[in-house]
Amino acid sequence: MSVEGSYSWPLVILSILIATLAAYTALDLAGRICSAIGTARVGWILTAAVAMGGGIWSMHFVAMLAYKMPMAVSYDVTLTAMSLALPILVTGIGFSLLLGGGVSWPVLLAGGLIMGVGIATMHYLGMQAMRMPMVIHYNDFLVAVSVAIAVIASTAALWLAFERTTFVRRLAAAGAMGLAISGMHYTGMAAANFVQHPPRRCFAFDGRS
Template sequence: MPMHVSYNWLLVLLSYAVSVLGSFTSLQLAVAIPLATTPRQRTAAVAMAGGAMGLGAIWAMHFIAMLACDSGMHVTYAPSLTALSAVVAFAACSAGLMLVGDALFSWLRLLAAGSCMGLGVGAMHYLGMAAMMMPAVISYNAGLVVASLVIAIVASMAALWLAFNLRGPWQMVASALVMGFAVCGMHYTGMTAATFTDNGGQLPDGYADGLRGDNLGLTVFGIVGTLLVLMLVLHYWRQRYRSSISI
């Protein structure tokens, strides 16, 4: 019998907040990609912006929102699949930024980069779902799965376009708010596609060794939020330092 799902609204709000902060940080850091003069500088700029977007705006949002989901049963998360989902998110966002970061703009290139990034985000989401260990099985509505992937691709294309076409601080704030909404839209569409069915109380192997904790969502938000703020502070400090020595 399908199980009823409810949400912890504090964690839902925190998942949106970390997605907005990650999106804003990534948009700020992406400015350095086309300005890089050496392959090493470009790789570092892509990795920083890709990390902020992939690990902050997308993966942390996803994991916190997963913890916000209450299906009425105890759930733990397989560490290996959870870690793999984070790697996939980072790699997909970095690849998208790499594809459009140093070339003349074209809609075809943006579509390719957005598709790469969006499908990677989708893979991250469903890997994260597969990491759930609980006395239930998950089935999916194929139409909603496709819808979630389309949202991920469109949101990724928007993020990449914004990263290289907006420079004003208030424009970036507005863009980050929209991006946070789009990322959350993809996640909760994917969650709506899932149906949890009780399997009679049978726990999967490794259940006891999975990630869990009553305050895990708050902990992830605190750690990732702090790292994103530190990245922003370092970025602004480097900008001021470069401005001072160029005068």
């Protein structure tokens, strides 16, 4: 039997704001990456990766809290920790690729693909971490759409990160990125169908032959 949840809209709005803030912070830090050298550049890459990857992860779990289900849900600690490490890692790789290879379309697309697939994997890994009396079945088409959104948003983020922009353009770009990242999450949630475990059958014997 399928189980439907409902959303707490204040938490949905908060999740979008978190994604937007993460995107703006990463775009702002990217300017410092370009002007830094040596170990300082590595430090700014790590900072930007933590801001972007950690912000996306935070958005995901706030959005999960926004989804109210008629049952208790807990999370596997190991899988949850892996889902935090993954977006930070792929974001760092994306920034490093562009610094190493320059802002060319092949490098940009490669970085966006790595980063986008990693972020989408974070979402589904976070879903896998859920512990509840349910199994999750996915709509393959909507899963593909969510991955495509993540890749497009990541490519746009990398391109904007290394473009010289004004404050207003950076703010607008962060807003668009926040909506895109949130769109990936909520598309992934729309792809999920929560199905209750079938009840176990118990057989009783009275001992008589």
